[in-house]
Amino acid sequence: MSQRSQRVSALLRESIQAVISKGLQDPRVRGLITVTKVTTADDLSQSTVYVSIMPVEHADLTMHGLKAAAAHIRRQAGAKLSLGRLPHLLFKLDTTIARQAGVLDALAKVAQEREEREAAEQAEIASDPQHSTEEPAADER
Known part of the structure; x- marks a missing residue:
């Protein structure tokens, strides 16, 4: 990962966490959701967002909700950042x-x-x- 993509990943992690913490309208998204890591491709085309969900019983449903809200989360997170092109977000469950x-x-x-x-x-x-x-x-x- 290049230094630029690492900086973008760090900024996105904070921004996405702030958007999720404010709450989403999707009733499937519930529980304690923590953005544990974000990795961004060097060409800034895509970012993989790793999230931890507690309690674990809500994980599957919450992941469906996050994937459905990815475009909304991307727009909200992008409004806080001054990037010309914002990467597409791919959510993955972090079971660590x-x-x-x-x-x-x-x-x-x-x-x-x-x-x-x-x-x-x-x-x-x-x-x-x-x-x-x-x-x-x-x-x-």
Whole structure:
């Protein structure tokens, strides 16, 4: 990607996020929508807009709404930018955040299981009379 297309991508990301944050009239577009990345072709003909949607249950319907509103979003975002020619927008779902959340949930579950196992082992050791930590009395020696 050229330096110019990188600058355009950065400007578009901010501008598109602002348009989406204001809200769209399409009832399919709902949930927390975050523009995670924008990549623009070197000839500035097309930009791919990666979005994260929470909750995940709304993702399919919201993606249909965003694709239908692409021309409107392009016009609104272009009004904020001073570009001669604005790239066409192609929306794609970014599942990176959802995957990261899944990994974090799995790690939390493993940590909880480890704590429960260690607590059970400690309870077993404490209830076992053979693992007494008391010193024998002096007259028993």
